[in-house]
Amino acid sequence: MTTPVHEFNIAIEQVDGYEFRVKLDKPQYADIAVDEPAPLGKDNAPNAARLLAAAVANCLTASLYFCLSRSGSPPQGIRSEAKVSIVRNDQKRLRIGKVEVVIHPVGADPAALEKCKTTFEDFCIVTQSVRDGLAVDVRVEPE
DSSP: OOOOSOOOOOEEEEEETTEEEEEOSSTTSOOEEEOOOTTTSOOOSOOHHHHHHHHHHHHHHHHHHHHHHHTTOOOSEEEEEEEEEEEEOTTSOEEEEEEEEEEEEESOOHHHHHHHHTTGGGGOHHHHHHTTTSEEEEEEOOO
16 A cells, blocks of 8 residues: 555444444534344445445546546536445355446537546546455446
């Protein structure tokens, strides 16, 4: 590893059972509730796997938007979906096996989109960080 260029801290506080409150590092950020699905938790909030999927999809979507904007051709809009596959490893423990992300830029210039498709994933810090541990498939489907 190299010298950190930025660090931040978050805090996790138990609310009840498997329900926790995530306190982020800036006062303007709202707390995030997390919980486990039944039978462990009450399923009152998303669990960590869902937050990971949201982080991967958000990072990829923002990275593609940034690239298209830098090319002088920002899309008229952009959205994405993430599909998470939960698998069992050799020890029968549940793991995230794969995250599939489909990004839909609306009204993007086709030439700029083709150029960005070759580079935008490299700038997504979340996806590139988790790719060492799990498969992350990405597709871009313009609308």
